[in-house]
Amino acid sequence: MKRKNKVILALVFLNVAVFCLCTNEYVKAQTYSLGVKEDKEYIWEVTYLDSSLFGRILGSEPNYDVGDRIRVIIREIVDVETYWRITIDWWDYQVDWGQKGTFQNIQLFKLAFQYQHCIFLPTPVDDYLEKVEGEFPTDYQVEGFKISQILKSEIDEEYLHERTYNNDGILVTEAIYEYSNTRLIVKVEATFATIPMGIYFIGFILVAVTAIIFITMRNKKYTIKVS
Numbered sequence: 001m002k003r004k005n006k007v008i009l010a011l012v013f014l015n016v017a018v019f020c021l022c023t024n025e026y027v028k029a030q031t032y033s034l035g036v037k038e039d040k041e042y043i044w045e046v047t048y049l050d051s052s053l054f055g056r057i058l059g060s061e062p063n064y065d066v067g068d069r070i071r072v073i074i075r076e077i078v079d080v081e082t083y084w085r086i087t088i089d090w091w092d093y094q095v096d097w098g099q100k101g102t103f104q105n106i107q108l109f110k111l112a113f114q115y116q117h118c119i120f121l122p123t124p125v126d127d128y129l130e131k132v133e134g135e136f137p138t139d140y141q142v143e144g145f146k147i148s149q150i151l152k153s154e155i156d157e158e159y160l161h162e163r164t165y166n167n168d169g170i171l172v173t174e175a176i177y178e179y180s181n182t183r184l185i186v187k188v189e190a191t192f193a194t195i196p197m198g199i200y201f202i203g204f205i206l207v208a209v210t211a212i213i214f215i216t217m218r219n220k221k222y223t224i225k226v227s
Contacts, residue, residue, distance in 0.1 A: 020064070036077070036170060036199065043071050044069065044174075044188050049186045050184065053178060053183060056157070060154075063093060069091075070188075072088050072092075073089045075087045083110055084106045087105050097188070112134070115135070121169040125166075146163040157178075162174070173189050
């Protein structure tokens, strides 16, 4: 084979390899996973409630109070082509946990254009929410792991509904604010341990620990030198 032909053939293979690599990276970038697992229990607690403001903005009385909890246990997860079917037992506010939980199926869609409010989200969460905002720019505002929406109540009052998720795609806080002056109306928070900033927070901790060790070692060396 002539040298020129070998060069052309090598370039063809190189182009194909680069194309395949780029395609694979694109597919990976568009692939989401599920951070929650079967048999896991999640509990959320009402940590703040302004009952008066709740009625004035939302037009009804709350059916819960500060300290009330919601409990969810995941019983089964089925991976369907475009969504996950998550079967849960859940206990609503003020329901006795000694009773059997209410059976419910959640459909968690994998594609951003099918986004629906849910206590779980696909991961990576920030990438997924960024695409949700891209699909619905006039409906949602996204900042990292937080998604918010301006809504109107039944009595035509505007309020801000805000949800924040952790790195596993689990809801960690849900809050409603009066939109006109951002006064907090109600807030619900997860009671399980969370790392809201995900791997970025872990990286920050590692850097901080390394810095502390480095400073400590320098101080020790300095002390030995002086003595």
